[in-house]
Amino acid sequence: MKNILRISLILAVILFSVSCNKSETYPQGGDVDDAQVNLQKNWVLNTYFRNDVNETEQLIISSYSEEYTADGVYSRSYIKADASEVSEDGAYSFSDNMHELRISDVSSISDFSENNSTLSSSAYKILKLTESELWYSYLNGGDKHEFRFSINGEIK
DSSP: OHHHHHHHHHHHHHHHHHHHTOOOBOTTBOBGGGHHHHHSSEEEEEEEEETTEEOGGGBSOEEEEEEEOTTSEEEEEEEOTTSOEEEEEEEEEEOTTSSEEEEESOOOEESOBSSOSEEOOSEEEEEEEOSSEEEEEEEETTEEEEEEEEETTOOO
């Protein structure tokens, strides 16, 4: 009986240890603990959803990319329909729980798509953040906007 109790106690301690060591993840994938390192890249937009409908083909802008650096600099660039290039630098930080990116010091994205003349948000809800993919969403103008990026525009 003592051996059964001892084995049960050892198993309980092992299970508790394993469950405590699991890291938190984002809803669509990626470890929250790796967020700082995984974010610091140049990201190229692959897919855009408005209200859960893929509207990538309706984009008026092209070559949209974002870059996040270790020192908190947020940069984005894109080409407008008239072929003019837009490039902006701002700042970013993570929320306390690492599930949201806070963006500052950049203007709205103008002439974005056929359905949205401008888009802006200062808070991006992170849905997925891995070494090769970044997905986030935000609400603007009563619509949910979701952006899916990959490094160098390659879908893995």
